[in-house]
Amino acid sequence: MWLRLQSVCLRKLTVRPGYVSGVFDARLRRSVSHSASRAATCKALQYNKHGEPAQVIHLVDVDYGPVGAKEVLVKILAAPVNPSDVNMIQGTYAILPDLPATGGNEGVGEVSEVGCGVTSLKPGDWVIPKDAGLGTWRTAAVFSEDDVVSLPNDLPLLAAATLGVNPCTAYRMLADFEDLKPGDTVIQNAANSGVGQAVIQIAAARGISTINVIRDRPEFTQLSDRLKAIGATRVIKEEALRKPDMKELFKTCPRPKLALNGVGGKSATELLRHLQVGGSMVTYGGMAKQPVTIPVSALIFKDVKVRGFWVTQWKRNQSHDGRAFRSMIDDLCSLIKQKKLAAPACNEVHFEEYIKALNAAMQPFTSSKNVLIM
Template structure:
């Protein structure tokens, strides 16, 4: 016990072969060890004997992280900067993650602008979504091991950085046998699409769903998941110069029908619904007049679910739709769903496994992505905010 006696004499910490011995205020000696190493001093002091694990804290093997940080709210191009952060100590319930890829989502932009429903304390690292690989774990972590791929459970954790130390409870493992881009974009848009298709109407093969913003990441996931379930989709997009190319791409994913916002308002919609049953479910990511038109085409008793508001206009519901068609108006936010199921790991893992099965079988692909290095973040932010884009910007580490 030579190390303990020496420590007792000089009353300070020692690190010997990555074993930390210290005396805490209670007078009890504590021991911390790098994950994967057993601890034994002269064969007499074991890791699981008379050790206060709550005081576990060691320097992570990666000391710094390159991160995209904003210190005030505003336009992303003006307030986001690339900085070097010192990583905090690795505690007993923490994990050290090397980030692999992290997309730039509309919610990220809204957070930076200060317009999102939840806002992290400033200064903050951007990014609500991404995938990383675990390279160290705390001694009390049982659900995650070194080498696992992980994604965040909740928003606001800051994924735009090369490495991060987080509580194990803030992460969920995902299979490493799916493409990195699919894993990086798994936790928000595909989850939103699956929950909306599953939780509001009992859809059967042959039923119809109508949606606007069909070329968005959520819209693309809706098309693919619905097609896998045998559900038809009427997909509304804004008119644009490359409309035919976009239409062909969405149909290749499984879209039944692709129309423009202008067509949605025209009498020929009656002809479209001679070929398909009227929709049970409408998915609104735009708001304004587009949402009102979706409502007009719902069958009696159908549901419109609003998950976004790109037009930044309110949803107007015709009185006739409520009285004579008894439509239901609902909202959905995947962050709230995850918080409501915070203690239901089975529900979360079941959802992710269903999505990963679709990915493995080629029925669900990631949205079209442009991979961008951290140094080119200004270009990525600029591209992410362009209108008429179906290309998701993904930061690769």
């Protein structure tokens, strides 16, 4: 009896007169079966070494143990393939998990069992990771209660699965670097990316205009129309940044207070040139793999501020007090429910066809996010 009690959370039990030991023992057996799940197996996409994702990722069976007192068993529903996931597998990201590792830093799952010490979650809740590195490319996992945050379980699946990285990045960059008010302007490159699409929608919901820069491509007009349909004020080609037409553009809207750079290289330099005096450029990515060059004149005569942002670090800085993170998630969920924020264009890929998703994520001019559906 003592060994059985050690395996579960101890509960205060009152034995009323007339209760025999057999009744007490039956209740205890039911408590054990409810509180601790047996070890089980899930499917997972793992890698034992760094390299190109399609070459080093393999679908394997992985054991997960019983649910501890402060843990939850989560059935993963959907998980996207992000550039950070690819970089982590390649071994070039700023943080790398111990090997062997399960891929995926983002996704949504449904709680199917909770430990007896869990207070903030219940079966049926939807959850997303609070931080990178949990490994979401699997069909199920046991997580600490503190490693996930709950979402309404009536959100669109793709919106929930893609909420934790790109919309959070967009939200923080719009909130934390300049005091933006309705009527202000933001300029951004990589406007067709997941972050870019979230910036467009969140800014539009706040009455902020966006100038959205994308690389020229055969389907430029279709992509431009799609971005305008979700709230983009203007969509221009990168070449236009260096043309006199920009002066005409700024006769109809104020120069931007904020520039958001996800590309680097010449594109970032041109964004910087169009900032108003005292404005900020925030770099969150470097798809061109070229350094950001800052004109001296922009620093001296326009007093621009050049900053960087990494949402993973922001989340870790907030880990001691989850109120800011919780508030941001609630705001984003509210925008989704109001149909003011939708998932980016997505390709749904069955989990066991993961090679398709990995290969597609490596292609240039990608305007759709590949999401693994479990």
